[in-house]
Amino acid sequence: MQVERPKVQGEAAPKWVVFRDYLRRNPMLWKTLPLFVFLVGYILYPLIRTFIESFYTNQGELSLANYRAFFNLERPANLEALFTSIGLAAASVVAAAAIGIPLAFLFTKFEFPGSRIFSRLVVIPMVFPPLISVLAYIFLYGEAGMVPKGLQDLFGLAKPPFVLKGLPGILIIHAYTQFIYFYTMTSAAISKVDASIDEAARNLGGGFWFRMRKITLPLLTPGLVGASLLVFMIAINSFSAPYLLGGSYRFLSMQVYVSKMNGNMAMAATQASILAMISIIFLLLIRWYSQQRQYKMVGKGVSVHVTEIRNPWARYIAMIISIVALVVLSLPQVTLFLISLVPSGTWTTQTFPPVYSWVNYKGLLRNPRLATAVKNSLTMSSIATLGALVLGSIIAYFLSKKEFKTRWAMEVLTMLPWALPGTIIAINLIIAFNQPTWLTLNHILVGTYWILPLAYLVKIVPLITRSVFAVFEQLDESLEEAGRNLGGKWFYVFRRIIFPNILPGIASGALLALVSTIGEFTSSIMLYTYSNKPMSMEILDQMQNFNYGPAAAMGTIQVVLIAAVLIITGRLFGGEQTGGGIYF
């Protein structure tokens, strides 16, 4: 803000003085300005550019032609895609809930041998790199998949008992990757139930179902609604599963990709705008709903009421269910590893691969491109994470500790990229930065190294902001006050008190963000160039040549990398999970 010296004037203060005084009274306006420049410039502006683009034809005329074409009943491909996507998303919510809620009850409410380990391993689907893992699913449950064909061989059936394909196939993959949201929300809600209330109700003669209805469910509902909205939003934007399993069906996220492939940018912009609108509506719903759920337990010393299962039969049943659940959850990863051991050309119509060897891994070691791709992925992820960490921390600080009028705008803008699928973020960036702007220091960003880290950054700012925000919210303000009262300077207090307290939370959020960008696929496929080709694109190349073995080997390396990061943060073995299914 450049402020000139005021000229002495008569009675009426000039407008700019009024404005200056207004700014002085509202210092948050200019303090938050740099953040809004980022949020508006790199998130809102590209989105709006795409929206504007959708009102122009490919010939550059202003018209509603694209929308007319989209909603044209004579050419129903787009409408069909819209309804299929919505239907699939709704079904995904039901399927994910059907898996997540019972598992959460089983592992959080009851104790039996191994229950603790199970409850921690249940997050395995989080380590699920896109695309290649969908391939693992096809090899596992698809037509000629190992499980259906194995069952067919075992029981001498004429046909495989079931196969995973088309819509049900995509649905199962969605349930597999997204049940974790229901699991997390449910188990968090269960842990919140004050055991003493439950016990009091029981002592007063309340039966299991009565207590369920009157105590547990009311506490559960907000979490479940939140999870439902979240899963719906992720499922409607899903790309990898429809890409490989879509078959004859249409999906909105695929239509965007196909339109862009066919050079019809106007239609791509229109489809992207419609998809974005749906996502934003859901984002606002989630935000509205999470503000409603302001009711907390008032009792002190909340502790999870864990029921130990004493009945030996019930114990066995619980253990069997857990083991089956874990086997099913880890099979795709095991399959991925299995495929990585199969040399090209050896596995044809046999149920299981007849030959195993390390040849694919050896090939990768000899291939310098792999090392480059790993390096590119790690470098870009780190750049994006560091940038997002700085931005996210400042945003979270403002959101958590300050009151200001534009708070809602900051919150919504920050969360926006989280609702937008990678395809749309990529399209937005292409449309906005295909010409020099001052935001990009008068450079054209499309086709350069930096566009991909920027896409990653935009995508993970919400993730980091949320986790840092949570840390700030938990930070006891009296700590800071005590430090200040004892005469500590602000920076000293920050360095010695605040920073050590928030570090673990911030670090785990950052590593989670790092993980989600290491495997990023949907933005990468549209934005990468020779200088920044990431791992997921190397995998795609190998797949394109039907070199499934080497592709799976790379996928396995990716899984190992991601799992290592998760283990380091302790997320895999303890703590709350909040970021699962980040790929879809």
Add this chain to the structure above:
Amino acid sequence: MAKRMQLWVFVLCLVGVLGVSMQAMAAEIKGDLVIYTAHGEEMPGDMKAYFEELYPEVTVHVLPMGAQNALDRALAEQKNPQADIIWGGPQDMFITAKEKGILQPYKPSFDKYVPTEYKDPESYYYGQFLTPLSIVYNDSLMDEKDVPKEWDELLDPKWKDQITIRYPLASGAMRTLYSAWIWRFYAEDGTPDRGYEWLRKLDANTKDYTSHSSVIYNNLVRDIAKLSVWVYPSIMDQRYRNGYPLNAIIPKSGTPVIADNIAIIKNCKNLEAAKAFVEFVGTKQSSMLMAHQYYRIPIRTDMPKATMPRWMDIEINPMDIDWATFAELSPEWLEYWDNNIKARNK
């Protein structure tokens, strides 16, 4: 004496000019050369290595991607070209690229060995490999005599739910094939209607449309479907190099032959290196190398048959296509197919 001086001055000048121009030539061909290619990873990687040996000052960067994707990117980057060359892709795509003004004309020395139908009259792009479309099957499960020999035989109801097809809107080669199927009727009637009818019957036999090319290989190899349609050289590649039991038949009545083209991008950053690369991959030696090692059928008319791989000894009857009209109409046809025919005939 004076004459001698003159001679010396002349010689010195000559040497100087030569030296300067030599230096200039060497100096011009250096730096980075970026190639968007639809030829996958290995072959461009190999050619990159050879090229860099010839021009040590040049670093070649190869970005494998789908042909459509390459065109898309070049279009998106029009104001700031990131690549110098698009290598691979069908004629109609290059016609579009030329019309949108993203190509740079260049007449290479091998111009005379490329038949007119496989190059641009104004030298904006050159065909390099013949890529015929074919009917694909698993020859460990099916006898050659049972395999359809002609496109029309694919419509036989006995193949219901037996044909696996790459989703044509996502693949340059399949777009060409689908449009060519319509073209056969359009050329006679001036309307695509009979072509649409033909595609309806094919759709009734189609088991699934997959977005990814490898899934059709997998479907055939693992006996999930019996038949497919795909480019012939890629099938030979999978057959001879990866050892999969895949084989293909080229319909005798005529098949669309994609001339895999090469072109230089307008306003590219390294025009000299781009020209040198076009020359280099167009040589007889390069063509022979790519034929043997990478299953590409050279377009060059002066390749001695005896030196070519035996599987290339095939009869190709190119479908008669007016590629400019084809490029113009094809998007409309495919959009109609996508909206009104795809998966609606079960």
